Amino acid sequence: MSDEQRNREAALTDRVVASFASTPDPRLREVMQSLTRHLHAFLREVRPTGSEWQEAIAFLTDAGHITDERRQEFILLSDVFGASMQTVTMNNEADGAATESTVLGPFFIDGSPPIPLGGDISFGATGQPCWVEGTVTGTSGKPVPDARIEVWEADDDGFYDVQYGDDRTAARGHVFSEPDGSFRFWALVPTPYPIPHDGPVGRLLAATGRSPLRASHLHFMVIAPGFRTLVTHIFVRGDELLERDSVFGVRESLVKDFVAQAAEIPTPDGRDLGGREWSRVRFDIVLAEGGA
Structure with a gap:
C-alpha cells in the first residue's frame, strides 16, 4: 500500500472521529469516537470488498427482521461472539x-408465575423432575429473606416455552426465600439444547464450523433490596459440552452435582412422582452488596 493511500484512509478516520467531538454527553462522545477508531481499524485490516460489505449489511438486516418480542437475534449474535459474557x-x-x-x-421474560416454596415450575414441560434447594445469603453469611428467585429453563426437547408460539407458560416461575434465606422448588434436570440456529446467527455458526449447542443449565435471577441483582445459571457436572458452550457462559463455580435418585427413594416433600426417577441439586446463592 502506498503512503498516499494509507494517509487518505487515516485522514478519513480522523474526520469521522472529529465529527463526534461536539457530542454534549461525554460518555456518548467517548463511546462513539472509540467505536469509530476500532471499526475503521478493523476495516483497514480486513479490507472487505464491496460485495462482502453488502453481505454484512444483509446479515444485520436479516437479524433485525427475525427479531420480535419473543426472539432477540442480536442477543444471540452478542452471545456467540462472547461479547455478552x-x-x-x-x-x-x-x-x-x-x-x-x-x-x-x-x-x-417478565411476569413469570409465582409458585409456593416446594412448588413445581415445570407446568407440564417434559423432562425428569429435579428437586432444587439452597439458601440466599450475603457475603457476610447473613441470610437474605424475601429474595425474589426467578428460574427458567428449556424442556427435555430443548425448547423454552416462548419458542412454541402458543402462549404457554412452562419451565418458568419465581419463589421468595424464607426468613432463614432458604428456598426450594421442583424443576427439570437440564439437558443440552441448541440456541436458535434457523436464522442469520445459525448460518454464521455453520459457516465457521461452530456448534450451536449450549451446555445443560438452569437459569436464575435473584433480586433483593440492598444487593446486586444476580443473573446466573447452574450447570450439570459431567456434561461434555461444559468446555464448548456456544455462548461461553460456563464458570467452574457454577457446575453442580445433579444427583440421580432411584424411583423408590422418597422425595424431600413426599411428592408422588408416579414411579419416575428424579434428581436433586443444591445451589447456595451468595449476593454481593450494592445496587442493582
Missing part, C-alpha cells in the same frame, strides 16, 4: 464469596 465479566467484578454471574440469554 465479556460485558457480564466486566460489570460483575470478583467479590469474595459472591456467586458468579453469567449471561442472561434471550429467553427471560
Whole structure:
C-alpha cells in the first residue's frame, strides 16, 4: 500500500472521529469516537470488498427482521461472539464469596408465575423432575429473606416455552426465600439444547464450523433490596459440552452435582412422582452488596 493511500484512509478516520467531538454527553462522545477508531481499524485490516460489505449489511438486516418480542437475534449474535459474557465479566467484578454471574440469554421474560416454596415450575414441560434447594445469603453469611428467585429453563426437547408460539407458560416461575434465606422448588434436570440456529446467527455458526449447542443449565435471577441483582445459571457436572458452550457462559463455580435418585427413594416433600426417577441439586446463592 502506498503512503498516499494509507494517509487518505487515516485522514478519513480522523474526520469521522472529529465529527463526534461536539457530542454534549461525554460518555456518548467517548463511546462513539472509540467505536469509530476500532471499526475503521478493523476495516483497514480486513479490507472487505464491496460485495462482502453488502453481505454484512444483509446479515444485520436479516437479524433485525427475525427479531420480535419473543426472539432477540442480536442477543444471540452478542452471545456467540462472547461479547455478552465479556460485558457480564466486566460489570460483575470478583467479590469474595459472591456467586458468579453469567449471561442472561434471550429467553427471560417478565411476569413469570409465582409458585409456593416446594412448588413445581415445570407446568407440564417434559423432562425428569429435579428437586432444587439452597439458601440466599450475603457475603457476610447473613441470610437474605424475601429474595425474589426467578428460574427458567428449556424442556427435555430443548425448547423454552416462548419458542412454541402458543402462549404457554412452562419451565418458568419465581419463589421468595424464607426468613432463614432458604428456598426450594421442583424443576427439570437440564439437558443440552441448541440456541436458535434457523436464522442469520445459525448460518454464521455453520459457516465457521461452530456448534450451536449450549451446555445443560438452569437459569436464575435473584433480586433483593440492598444487593446486586444476580443473573446466573447452574450447570450439570459431567456434561461434555461444559468446555464448548456456544455462548461461553460456563464458570467452574457454577457446575453442580445433579444427583440421580432411584424411583423408590422418597422425595424431600413426599411428592408422588408416579414411579419416575428424579434428581436433586443444591445451589447456595451468595449476593454481593450494592445496587442493582
